Amino acid sequence: MTRIAICAPATAITRDHAAAMEAFVAAEYPQHSVWFHDQCFETFAHYAGDDLTRLNALVECANNPEFDAVWFAKGGYGSNRIAQAATARMNDAAREKTYVGFSDMGYMLAALYRAGIGQPVHGSMPVSARSERGRGALRRVLNWFSGDASGVEPSVDGKTPTVAFNLITLAMLVDTPLLPDLTGHVVMVEEVSEHLYAIDRLFFSLANTLPRLAGLRLGAVTAVPENDRDFGQTPEEIAKFWCDRAGIPFLGRARIGHTADNHVVPFGVASPPQAP
Amino acid sequence: MTRIAICAPATAITRDHAAAMEAFVAAEYPQHSVWFHDQCFETFAHYAGDDLTRLNALVECANNPEFDAVWFAKGGYGSNRIAQAATARMNDAAREKTYVGFSDMGYMLAALYRAGIGQPVHGSMPVSARSERGRGALRRVLNWFSGDASGVEPSVDGKTPTVAFNLITLAMLVDTPLLPDLTGHVVMVEEVSEHLYAIDRLFFSLANTLPRLAGLRLGAVTAVPENDRDFGQTPEEIAKFWCDRAGIPFLGRARIGHTADNHVVPFGVASPPQAP
Numbered sequence: 001m002t003r004i005a006i007c008a009p010a011t012a013i014t015r016d017h018a019a020a021m022e023a024f025v026a027a028e029y030p031q032h033s034v035w036f037h038d039q040c041f042e043t044f045a046h047y048a049g050d051d052l053t054r055l056n057a058l059v060e061c062a063n064n065p066e067f068d069a070v071w072f073a074k075g076g077y078g079s080n081r082i083a084q085a086a087t088a089r090m091n092d093a094a095r096e097k098t099y100v101g102f103s104d105m106g107y108m109l110a111a112l113y114r115a116g117i118g119q120p121v122h123g124s125m126p127v128s129a130r131s132e133r134g135r136g137a138l139r140r141v142l143n144w145f146s147g148d149a150s151g152v153e154p155s156v157d158g159k160t161p162t163v164a165f166n167l168i169t170l171a172m173l174v175d176t177p178l179l180p181d182l183t184g185h186v187v188m189v190e191e192v193s194e195h196l197y198a199i200d201r202l203f204f205s206l207a208n209t210l211p212r213l214a215g216l217r218l219g220a221v222t223a224v225p226e227n228d229r230d231f232g233q234t235p236e237e238i239a240k241f242w243c244d245r246a247g248i249p250f251l252g253r254a255r256i257g258h259t260a261d262n263h264v265v266p267f268g269v270a271s272p273p274q275a276p
Numbered sequence: 277m278t279r280i281a282i283c284a285p286a287t288a289i290t291r292d293h294a295a296a297m298e299a300f301v302a303a304e305y306p307q308h309s310v311w312f313h314d315q316c317f318e319t320f321a322h323y324a325g326d327d328l329t330r331l332n333a334l335v336e337c338a339n340n341p342e343f344d345a346v347w348f349a350k351g352g353y354g355s356n357r358i359a360q361a362a363t364a365r366m367n368d369a370a371r372e373k374t375y376v377g378f379s380d381m382g383y384m385l386a387a388l389y390r391a392g393i394g395q396p397v398h399g400s401m402p403v404s405a406r407s408e409r410g411r412g413a414l415r416r417v418l419n420w421f422s423g424d425a426s427g428v429e430p431s432v433d434g435k436t437p438t439v440a441f442n443l444i445t446l447a448m449l450v451d452t453p454l455l456p457d458l459t460g461h462v463v464m465v466e467e468v469s470e471h472l473y474a475i476d477r478l479f480f481s482l483a484n485t486l487p488r489l490a491g492l493r494l495g496a497v498t499a500v501p502e503n504d505r506d507f508g509q510t511p512e513e514i515a516k517f518w519c520d521r522a523g524i525p526f527l528g529r530a531r532i533g534h535t536a537d538n539h540v541v542p543f544g545v546a547s548p549p550q551a552p
Binding site for chain 1: 321356357372444447452454476477478480483484485505506507
């Protein structure tokens with residue numbers, strides 16, 4: 001039994017998203033429960049409520065000992081604005097929890113990992129419950145909550161500490177108080193909706209700033225916009241170029257990203273929760 | 277007489293651009309000369325020649341004592357890939373020169389400023405010579421070469437060291453070996469073709485990483501793409517929010533950016549070259 005609280009530190013979902021998620025979990029994972037904080041459905045300009053509303057909802061979910069996990073409803077942009085304040089307010093109950101999300105939620109996962117709070121986990125999010133492809137990715141997370149590691153990204157070896165980030169999210173974390181020390185880690189990165197020249201630019205930033213890594217893996221790079229000219233390199237060639245230049249071992253691809261193939265990456269070295 | 281060498285550390289221009297620039301300078305500024313390195317017209321995938329070609333052309337222009345200035349032909353992406361190597365190869369003649377450009381050329385201006393090489397200057401570029409609006413911006417640079425500071429950004433006070441950057445260029449420089457120490461500086465930033473949420477994200481990065489500044493000014497923010505929702509804040513509100521949060525004095529607007537109103541910003545504290 002994993003009691004999962006769901007909140008939205010960035011952008012809102014609808015009650016239809018929540019109903020689809022509840023029905024899916026009830027049908028296939030009756031051993032788990034999901035509870036949606038009402039804040040998930042609030043909207044304030046771009047966000048799922050203003051900063052304080054999102055912050056309070058997140059801290060309520062994290063600090064409540066009646067939940068075992070916090071699953072972030074959706075990415076989209078905004079968790080960076082509250083991540084540092086949230087970790088500062090978290091209590092002992094928060095330190096026992098698992099936190100799951102990806103994309104913009106990388107700010108939250110980074111801040112939690114740096115603060116040593118709970119178990120951050122890269123994984124797909126409840127907003128995806130309305131499609132069968134989305135539910136396929138969510139099953140990897142729910143299986144992991146059930147003690148089944150079959151949905152963990154296949155290269156994760158259980159020995160080398162690993163993290164997974166959206167590429168621009170990681171670049172925006174550089175030199176901030178949210179960035180954990182990634183020395184000795186395998187870092188997986190994925191990207192969506194960015195031009196290839198922008199991806200090259202992000203690797204320039206990371207190649208110049210990341211510490212000595214165990215290696216880098218490239219996840220899916222999807223929805224690349226057309227440019228007025230051919231960039232001349234594939235995403236994998238870009239990643240290899242900058243890894244070579246920075247002396248970072250390029251370890252190949254990772255099955256993460258904004259696709260149905262998105263896999264689970266527990267931050268650090270972690271086993272799935274024990275089955276009941 | 278300012279003898280100006282033009283090269284293209286990022287993307288290429290055409291011979292039509294060069295002809296327009298030559299005719300413009302000959303007609304209106306016969307006291308100056310412009311010389312285009314052939315590298316300006318080379319293309320290699322996205323770039324004006326491969327990295328080594330662009331690097332060699334830039335170093336040739338910089339190190340040649342027969343030129344007084346290097347004017348970058350165009351931005352577009354790519355100068356970050358050669359900026360550090362270029363400054364490492366520059367000689368005493370390079371240290372006497374003025375370097376002009378903006379946008380992607382911010383990587384070059386940053387690297388030069390950090391290395392203490394010559395006088396970096398934010399200003400419009402030769403690619404703009406084919407339109408009257410573009411020539412208006414170029415006249416500010418050419419007047420400055422003539423000892424006339426009328427095209428300098430009006431808030432530049434000649435006492436507080438100042439720099440000007442494209443916003444994402446500055447964010448990509450964070451914590452890299454190209455970023456100069458901006459303590460005590462007025463930093464001007466401008467942006468083009470970025471979503472407002474991305475602009476908020478860039479200010480998050482800078483608010484968390486910039487040193488103690490004299491203040492920040494916001495230039496033009498243009499060609500903002502439509503998003504699927506209203507962001508809820510204007511660019512100026514975004515800048516003010518993050519400046520307040522970081523304790524950076526927000527000093528108002530700056531007349532720089534990807535527009536015909538783009539003004540000259542000499543890096544540091546600098547007077548125009550002496551008229552002959």
